[in-house]
Every structure is written in structure tokens, then in C-alpha cells.
Amino acid sequence: xxxxxxxxxxxxxxxxxxxxxxxxxxxxxxxxxxxxxxxxxxxxxxxxxxxxxxxxxxxxxxxxxxxxxxxxxxxxxxxxxxxxxxxxxxxxxxxxxxxxxxxxxxxxxxxxxxxxxxxxxxxxxxxxxxxxxxxxxxxxxxxxxxxxxxxxxxxxxxxxxxxxxxxxxxxxxxxxxxxxxxxxxxxxxxxxxxxxxxxxxxxxxxxxxxxxxxxxxxxxxxxxxxxxxxxxxxxxxxxxxxxxxxxxxxxxxxxxxxxxxxxxxxxxxxxxxxxxxxxxxxxxxxxxxxxxxxxxxxxxxxxxxx
Amino acid sequence: xxxxxxxxxxxxxxxxxxxxxxxxxxxxxxxxxxxxxxxxxxxxxxxxxxxxxxxxxxxxxxxxxxxxxxxxxxxxxxxxxxxxxxxxxxxxxxxxxxxxxxxxxxxxxxxxxxxxxxxxxxxxxxxxxxxxxxxxxxxxxxxxxxxx
Numbered sequence: 001x002x003x004x005x006x007x008x009x010x011x012x013x014x015x016x017x018x019x020x021x022x023x024x025x026x027x028x029x030x031x032x033x034x035x036x037x038x039x040x041x042x043x044x045x046x047x048x049x050x051x052x053x054x055x056x057x058x059x060x061x062x063x064x065x066x067x068x069x070x071x072x073x074x075x076x077x078x079x080x081x082x083x084x085x086x087x088x089x090x091x092x093x094x095x096x097x098x099x100x101x102x103x104x105x106x107x108x109x110x111x112x113x114x115x116x117x118x119x120x121x122x123x124x125x126x127x128x129x130x131x132x133x134x135x136x137x138x139x140x141x142x143x144x145x146x147x148x149x150x151x152x153x154x155x156x157x158x159x160x161x162x163x164x165x166x167x168x169x170x171x172x173x174x175x176x177x178x179x180x181x182x183x184x185x186x187x188x189x190x191x192x193x194x195x196x197x198x199x200x201x202x203x204x205x206x207x208x209x210x211x212x213x214x215x216x217x218x219x220x221x222x223x224x225x226x227x228x229x230x231x232x233x234x235x236x237x238x239x240x241x242x243x244x245x246x247x248x249x250x251x252x253x254x255x256x257x258x259x260x261x262x263x264x265x266x267x268x269x270x271x272x273x274x275x276x277x278x279x280x281x282x283x284x285x286x287x288x289x290x291x292x293x294x295x296x297x298x299x300x301x302x303x304x305x306x
Numbered sequence: 307x308x309x310x311x312x313x314x315x316x317x318x319x320x321x322x323x324x325x326x327x328x329x330x331x332x333x334x335x336x337x338x339x340x341x342x343x344x345x346x347x348x349x350x351x352x353x354x355x356x357x358x359x360x361x362x363x364x365x366x367x368x369x370x371x372x373x374x375x376x377x378x379x380x381x382x383x384x385x386x387x388x389x390x391x392x393x394x395x396x397x398x399x400x401x402x403x404x405x406x407x408x409x410x411x412x413x414x415x416x417x418x419x420x421x422x423x424x425x426x427x428x429x430x431x432x433x434x435x436x437x438x439x440x441x442x443x444x445x446x447x448x449x450x451x452x453x454x
Contacts, residue, residue: 031379033405034311034330035340043372099399104331250333 012156016052019158022166029094038250041091045084052083055299059083065219065303066293081294085247089131089295092251096134097166103134106248109257112241116257117143120197121238123229127205127285128297130246131253133167136201140174148193150186150202153179180208180226187228194236201243202229204281206298216278219286221303230277234263234270240277242284246295258284310335313445314437320451343412346434347371350415353427382407413438 003011013020032040049056059079063070070078095101107113116122117139124147126132140147149167154160160179167175178186180202190200207213207224214227233240242258263277289296309329310316319326330336348367351374356364386403389395395403412434419431 027383028379030399031383031401031404033401033408035336036343036375036408038337038340039344040372040375043368102329102331250336251331252333 013158015156016048016055017155017159019156019162022159022162025090025094026098029091029098037091041084041087045080045087048087049080049083052299056083058299058301061301061303061305062296062298063293065221066290066296078294082297085295086297086299089134089247089297092247093131093134093137094166096137097169101251104252105138106252106254107257108254109259112257112259113243113255115260116199116241116243117145119199119239119241121194121236122199122260123194123233123238123240124199124201124243125204125229125240125281126201126243126245127289128203128299129205129244129289129292130295130297132203132245134253135243135245135255136175137167145174146198147175148190148198148200149175149177150180150190150200151177152203152206152208180211180228187232190232191236194232194238200232202226204229205285205296206300206302214274214278216275216282218282219290219303223302223304225278225282227274227278230263230274230281233277234265234273237262237264240281242281242288244288244292246292256288308332312339312441313448314441317444317448320448343408344368344371344375346412346416346430347375349427349430350419353419353422353424378408378411379404409438 012018028037028040056079059082060072060075063075063078063082064072067075067078092101092103096103116124126135136147136149139145154163164177167177178189180186193200204226207226211226212228212231213224215222216225217223218225229240232238239260239262241260242256244256245253246256248254261277261280263273265273307325307327308319309327309331310319311328311330311332312335315332315335316326316328348371351371352364352367382404383400385407386395386400389403397403416431416434416438419427420435422428422431
């Protein structure tokens with residue numbers, strides 16, 4: 001028996017990626033005394049560990065590649081820890097948005113961050129890691145730079161709307177969100193922004209269906225990653241800055257900005273330049289993800305099934 | 307600079323010569339006090355239901371106390387909403403009110419614990435009352451010292 005349309009729409013908000021949980025998080029941030037958050041997040045993580053089975057399986061699959069010699073049971077505990085960190089990071093992002101809570105930051109590669117802030121057109125290449133929403137908002141505020149953030153689209157339109165509003169609020173209008181879909185207008189829009197000297201932030205660790213992608217080796221496996229950032233960098237002749245932000249402890253974060261790299265033809269073929277850029281990115285991603293596996297929130301499978 | 311939510315660790319850190327201010331930065335404070343509050347709530351509920359359930363069922367208590375806390379947060383948010391409408395509460399978030407209600411409730415239950423025959427439980431109740439008393443005292447001292 002199929003439920004009527006309005007009933008299905010109502011139930012959809014309670015799905016794992018539904019808007020109900022985002023709203024509930026906002027409620028929690030404005031209602032829970034700070035000292036009870038760790039306990040409450042512990043229980044909610046347990047809840048989602050069982051009910052968000054596809055996300056759990058994706059983390060397990062990723063872990064089996066990142067840490068190939070580990071036991072499956074140990075990886076279950078690691079998957080739980082990854083979800084616990086995920087819970088804290090979305091909670092911190094909501095905290096920053098609603099209460100303007102202060103966080104403590106440790107910067108690595110500060111000289112590159114300053115270069116990026118002063119750059120006339122640049123691509124920030126990041127991953128679904130740590131608190132990227134919070135990082136973008138803080139960057140836009142601290143350096144008074146407008147940032148175009150390209151994200152994977154949310155499945156639920158209401159969640160997407162809620163997330164857009166959250167990012168706009170946290171970044172005080174300095175962060176503009178664009179969704180990485182198969183639409184042809186987006187690359188042109190991003191190219192124009194880069195040529196106008198603006199900064200474009202893209203998550204380069206997951207390729208969505210219908211989006212331009214290319215095969216690359218990540219952790220020794222062949223995966224499909226988006227090649228859009230490298231083509232954009234090539235055409236706009238702008239540098240790519242790898243940037244990551246992850247939790248080090250309660251309300252403490254580390255921001256890592258890597259040395260910029262370019263995608264240049266140097267007389268060679270365009271494809272070779274893009275592939276070289278993609279390979280550089282894969283090595284950077286491996287170096288950052290391997291020691292920080294618990295904060296790689298790639299909640300969809302990336303590696304081919306064994 | 308160090309940051310603590312509660313007055314007692316702030317005063318201790320200040321007496322130890324550290325530069326300190328009110329901020330939500332201390333993981334020890336958040337994790338230890340949170341686990342202590344939740345654990346104490348479990349002990350109190352366990353103590354109250356022990357005559358009616360078999361001891362192995364007490365292991366499930368955290369799964370009962372967790373939704374009870376969620377319900378309490380919700381009821382407190384309704385109370386905060388009512389107080390706001392009446393113009394009696396104007397804080398930016400409901401957190402201060404929630405904190406006040408939870409600590410008051412736990413203090414009342416701690417007073418009850420001091421009257422139970424079990425020595426260990428009585429000590430727990432006294433420990434809580436001493437902790438709350440010391441924190442209030444530290445708050446008063448910091449006010450006198452004009453804490454920024």
C-alpha cells in the first residue's frame with residue numbers, strides 16, 4: 001500500500017538526512033547546557049550508528065581501504081567514532097551559527113592561508129572532512145573575502161534550504177553556495193567568479209553522478225574523482241590551495257593549508273595537466289586522511305567493492 | 307589563555323597563576339561534569355526503582371534516563387517560551403534556564419540522597435552539595451575580584 005503524497009512528504013522529514021534532525025540540532029544547541037552535550041551526542045551517535053546503515057557501511061568500506069590490515073570489528077568501533085566526530089562537527093557548526101561560540105584554532109601553513117586570502121582568484125580544494133562549513137564561514141569573516149562554495153546537493157530539498165540558510169548566516173553573507181549538479185551553467189559561473197578574482201571552494205573527494213569526473217589512484221585503488229576543479233584551474237590560470245579543517249578536541253580545531261599547486265599545460269596535452277593535478281590532489285588527500293581517518297565524513301562509498 | 311564555563315575551575319586556575327576567562331574550551335570540564343550529572347541521574351533513578359525491578363535491568367537505565375533528559379529539555383523549552391512571552395526571560399538562548407533547572411533538580415535529588423540509608427549514596431549526595439556550594443562560593447569570589 002502506498003501512502004498518499006502529503007503523508008510521504010511528512011514522513012520524509014524524519015529520514016536520516018531529513019530536515020527534522022537539522023532543526024532538532026538547532027533546538028539542542030539553544031537548549032542543552034554545554035556540559036550535557038557530550039553525553040547526548042554519545043546516545044545520538046549510537047542511535048544513528050544503527051539507523052543510518054548506508055552511512056555506516058560507507059565508512060566501513062572506506063576504512064577497510066585506508067587501514068587495510070585492521071579487523072572488521074575494530075572498524076565498527078572506528079565507524080562509530082567517525083559518526084561521533086561528525087555529530088560534534090555539525091553541532092559546532094550550528095553552535096557557531098546560532099550562538100557565535102568561540103573556537104580555538106591551530107593553524108598549519110598560515111603563510112599559505114594569507115597568500116590565499118590575498119590571491120586574485122584561487123580554488124580551495126577540500127574534502128568532506130572535519131568542519132568544512134565552519135571553516136568556510138570563518139575564512140570569509142576573518143579575511144572579508146567572498147567565497148563560492150560548491151557542495152554536493154542534499155537529497156531532501158528542505159534540508160538543502162536549511163543548510164543554505166545556516167551557511168549564509170554563519171558566514172554573514174560571505175559564503176555563496178552552489179550545488180554540484182550536471183547543470184552546464186555552474187562551471188561558467190565559477191569561471192567568471194575566478195576571473196573576477198574571487199575564491200571558489202570545492203570538495204574534491206567525491207564525484208557525483210552526472211558530474212565531470214576522471215579515474216585516479218587513491219590509497220592504491222582506482223576511484224572516480226571530480227576533475228572540474230583542475231579544468232577550472234587550468235582555464236582560469238589560478239592556483240589550487242588544498243585546505244582542511246578538523247577537530248582536535250572539544251571546541252578546538254586545526255586548519256591545514258597546503259602549498260598551492262597549478263594545473264598548467266606547459267606545452268603538453270590538457271588531459272596530462274589535469275591528470276597531474278588530480279594525482280597531486282590524491283597524494284595530499286592520502287596524507288591528510290590517513291592519520292585523520294575518524295574525520296573523513298565521506299558517508300557514501302567511494303572505493304570499488306572488493 | 308584558559309577558558310572554563312564554571313566558576314570553580316576558573317578560580318582554581320586563577321589562583322594557580324593562569325590567565326583565565328569564561329569560555330567553553332575545556333574538554334575535561336565538559337566531559338567529566340556531563341558524565342557525572344548523567345551518571346548521578348542514573349544512580350538516583352536506579353535507587354528509586356530498585357525495589358520494583360530486578361538488578362540486571364538496572365543496566366538499561368541509561369537508555370531510560372536519556373529520553374527522560376530529552377523530555378526535560380523539551381518541557382523546559384516550553385517553560386522558557388512561556389516566560390519569554392510574559393517578559394520574564396530574555397536571554398538569547400534557553401541554555402541558562404535549562405542549566406538552572408537541571409542543577410536545581412539535581413541538587414534537590416542530592417538532598418534526598420543524603421537521607422537514604424546507603425552510605426555510598428549518602429556520600430554521593432553530600433559530594434554534589436559540596437561541589438555546588440564551592441562553585442557558588444567561587445562565583446562570589448570572582449565577582450568580588452571583578453573577573454572580566
